[in-house]
Amino acid sequence: MAMAALRREGRRFAPLISPRPITAVRSPPLAPSHEDEGPIGVRYVSTQVVRNRMKSVKSIQKITKAMKMVAASKLRAIQTKAENSRGLWQPFTALLGDLPSVDVKKNVVVTISSDKGLCGGINSTSVKISKGLHKLNSGPEKETKYVILGEKAKAQLVRDSKKDIELIITELQKNPLSYTQVSVLADDILKNVEYDALRIVFNKFHSVVSFVPTVSTVLSPEIVEREAESGGKLGDLDSYEIEGGETKGEILQNLAEFQFSCVMFNAVLENACSEQGARMSAMDSSSRNAGDMLDRLTLTYNRTRQASITTELIEIISGASALEG
Amino acid sequence: MASNAAVPFWRTAGMTYITYSNICANLVRNCLKEPYKTEALSREKVHFSISKWTNGKPEKPTIRSDSSEE
Secondary structure: OHHHHHHHHOOOOHHHHOOOOOOOOOOOOOOOOOOOEOOOOOEOOOHHHHHHHHHHHHHHHHHHHHHHHHHHHHHHHHHHHHHHHHHHHHHHHHHHOOOOOOOOOEEEEEEEOOOOOOOOOHHHHHHHHHHHHHHHOOEOOEEEEEEEEOHHHHHHHHHHOHHHEEEEEEOOOOOOOOHHHHHHHHHHHHHHOOOOEEEEEEEEEEEOOEEEEEEEEEEOHHHHHHHHHOOOOHHHHHHOOOOOOOOHHHHHHHHHHHHHHHHHHHHHHHHHHHHHHHHHHHHHHHHHHHHHHHHHHHHHHHHHHHHHHHHHHHHHHHHHHHHHO | OOOOOOOOHHHHOOOOHHHHHHHHHHHHHHOOOHHHHHHHHHHOOOOEEEEEEEOOEEOOOEEEOOOOOO
8 A cells, every 4th residue: 555655756756765676557458658677677668659750650651552562553653754765865976976085175074963953963963963074074174064954963062163063953743744845944054054074964864763874965067067077987987969959057056955954854854753763672672670660669569568578577466565564 | 059048047046947837836736626735745845954064074964854845
């Protein structure tokens, strides 16, 4: 009886009054919060805290699972568009070639990234490659400028390459991606930026688990003329007949602009696919981690619960034996 | 190869080939019949926010939000 009263008094008094080093608190087996100090002095975490933690981890797991489903459906929608857009730039590469090793004075690096986060490491790899290109193309009389698409690359590049930024474009994915949108964008870039070579950095979508960072190079018409003199693919340009009363320079100008627009379209679509794919795998691994965490928390919870039941039993029994003896 | 040939009218008006082809595409879209026409026009909306930077300082971003190229 006395023990019961002591128990109800609460744990703070018990260590002072009771000869035994047990914090005695009355509690039903499914415990509300209490802090247990077992007979050996081992401290257990409160079950209420563990239960709250389990609830929040479970809801996080549900959210990440839902995000994965959303990303999967968005991916399906964009993927056909991206694959169809590949046919736009392939003839250009067949005609004009893709010369990443071209040595020009004015380089412009167009970095394509996403606006939203939680998509794994793809934006960091794009930024890393852009910085690498910048370094590769630096030297006397050479300059490299950035054109940035997307919030994530903006955040990273603004930190250390402020002076080299030419244009920043965001909110690209408000409407579903279409050629009109990207071509207006490409037009704006062409109007605002002087370039000899445009290097577009994006993540090419090979499959749901593989996104390869790629660089596509688009040359300005003057550089195409210059490279044509050194032979190779571009040197064969003269063997084409030109109809319609336009000159070669005029046609090269049109082609260069159109090539940029097509390459940009494909790049933006592929990057969007890669973003959704990366988000799928990131959310998937996060759901799995949440599941593991939940398992560990359940074990802790059960251990705590059993320990508190054991403690209570010990108290009752020792109390009873104290009364008898 | 000096280009003495007449430059096409749109080039002299300051348009790039991309602008020219977008206007032509819009003209073709406007030729569609009714249900397809509204679908096509709504599909081709443009929206992005562009901000030019000079010397490490951003200028005010302008939002290019036209329903489609005029």
